[in-house]
Amino acid sequence: MNIEFKGIxxxxxxxxxxxDLNAQVSSGQCLVISGRSGCGxxxxxxxxxxxxxxxxxxxxxxxxxxxxxxxxxYSEFRRNLGVVFQLSGLISNLTLEENLMLPLNRHYKDVSKxxxxxxxxxxxxxxxxxxxxxxxxxxxxxGQASLAGLARALLxxxxxxxxxxxxAEIDEQWSQYVLDLLLCLKQQGTTLILCSNRKxxxxxxxxxxxxxxxxxxFSEH
Amino acid sequence: MIAxxxxxxxxxxxxxxxxxxxxxxxxxxxxxxQVRFTGVEALxxxxxxxxxIGALIIVQGYPLLAxxxxxxxxxxxxxxxxxxxxxxxxxxxxxxxxxxxxxTTELGNMxxxxxxxxxxxxxVSPISxxxxxxxxxxxxxxxxxxxxxxxxxxxxxxxxxxAFQSIPVSTFFARLIGELHWLDIVxxxxxxxxxxxxxxxxxxxxxxTVNRAITEVPQRNIKAVGRGLISLCLxxxxxxxxxxxxxxx
Numbered sequence: 001m002n003i004e005f006k007g008i009x010x011x012x013x014x015x016x017x018x019x020d021l022n023a024q025v026s027s028g029q030c031l032v033i034s035g036r037s038g039c040g041x042x043x044x045x046x047x048x049x050x051x052x053x054x055x056x057x058x059x060x061x062x063x064x065x066x067x068x069x070x071x072x073x074y075s076e077f078r079r080n081l082g083v084v085f086q087l088s089g090l091i092s093n094l095t096l097e098e099n100l101m102l103p104l105n106r107h108y109k110d111v112s113k114x115x116x117x118x119x120x121x122x123x124x125x126x127x128x129x130x131x132x133x134x135x136x137x138x139x140x141x142x143g144q145a146s147l148a149g150l151a152r153a154l155l156x157x158x159x160x161x162x163x164x165x166x167x168a169e170i171d172e173q174w175s176q177y178v179l180d181l182l183l184c185l186k187q188q189g190t191t192l193i194l195c196s197n198r199k200x201x202x203x204x205x206x207x208x209x210x211x212x213x214x215x216x217x218f219s220e221h
Numbered sequence: 222m223i224a225x226x227x228x229x230x231x232x233x234x235x236x237x238x239x240x241x242x243x244x245x246x247x248x249x250x251x252x253x254x255q256v257r258f259t260g261v262e263a264l265x266x267x268x269x270x271x272x273x274i275g276a277l278i279i280v281q282g283y284p285l286l287a288x289x290x291x292x293x294x295x296x297x298x299x300x301x302x303x304x305x306x307x308x309x310x311x312x313x314x315x316x317x318x319x320x321x322x323x324x325t326t327e328l329g330n331m332x333x334x335x336x337x338x339x340x341x342x343x344x345v346s347p348i349s350x351x352x353x354x355x356x357x358x359x360x361x362x363x364x365x366x367x368x369x370x371x372x373x374x375x376x377x378x379x380x381x382x383x384a385f386q387s388i389p390v391s392t393f394f395a396r397l398i399g400e401l402h403w404l405d406i407v408x409x410x411x412x413x414x415x416x417x418x419x420x421x422x423x424x425x426x427x428x429x430t431v432n433r434a435i436t437e438v439p440q441r442n443i444k445a446v447g448r449g450l451i452s453l454c455l456x457x458x459x460x461x462x463x464x465x466x467x468x469x470x
Binding site: 046049050051074075078079081083085087089090091092093098102103105106107109149152 | 246247250327330331334335336338339340341342343344345
């Protein structure tokens, strides 16, 4: 999935955070967004995951502007974009299994329940979460919740993954595993957009680094 | 949709729940949970209040009416209070205080913890998943609760009326049904259904307008309860006036 940001301009409470920002990331590549705290990394994450629309400019997916997509195309875009939040974004009054079931129920209405449950168990095993499937997500530790957020994003085998502050809550051992996993996804052609200042993320994964300053400027890594 | 204000939001939600079946794969569980929380778990409170009110009407009203030789008016009073006017208002007020505030708090907290953003990112519409089933659930629950309220209020009234004058069950209910007008039932159902619709829409709207801070949640709750109460008063007064115009009295 090729993702292009074209002329993104966005202000928050009359303060212009992005001014004519342009960036592009192709299939199998990784764009890392970095910069000091408060520079707009999370805002960029929200724009890249189409949770908020910029004041000006547009995001293009394989040369098609997200704003111009019809309902079917947009649903397809949502299915192919895995989004991982810094604070997991798991629905707190649901069990982990119900959380993981949600995107499957939304995008794979025709798949049988046992098949969906098997898929959930398989991804939960991958992140050592299989014993927590019946628990409400508020009972998970922050590290487990982060992994569960990643599991939910990868459940639909997305063509692109957008992650805000990857591995911020995950211990060292799991960080290494997740780094290797992201590297593997990249090699398989998944597009990655990561908002992070972590050295190992930039060194191991970044093909392009976008450094956000007071007003945006960027440098190639 | 939230940014456009309450009316466009309400229109969008109503259009969404008309086509509820399209989203039932994700929304049905939320609907069941809402009916359980509002319509079933509030049962004890509603039954207690209904029986107390039914009993109080008889305790206070029957001796006075009997003293002026109009003991039969007690059926009229039971119908107007339990079925038509006071009963629906009390049930709706309980639901506003209990479930309305719960909806505002829950949705407000979901906004703050980015759960709404997560739903959007999965392609799940927060309106279809969170709001429409709650609205539908609230309307169904209020109709259910009102049925319990009427049954228990009248039963409570019957139990206490036996202390003053022994009346066979069949006679009591035959007289009561004789005094009941079909419009009493229609007005009661319209009152609770409309109230359920407005309570859930107002509570959901205020929950979703929380921006970022957890401190906004109680502020939004206060607004939701205030506006919910105003809408309840308008609905109930308006429909009572309509009843008076249609039936007289």
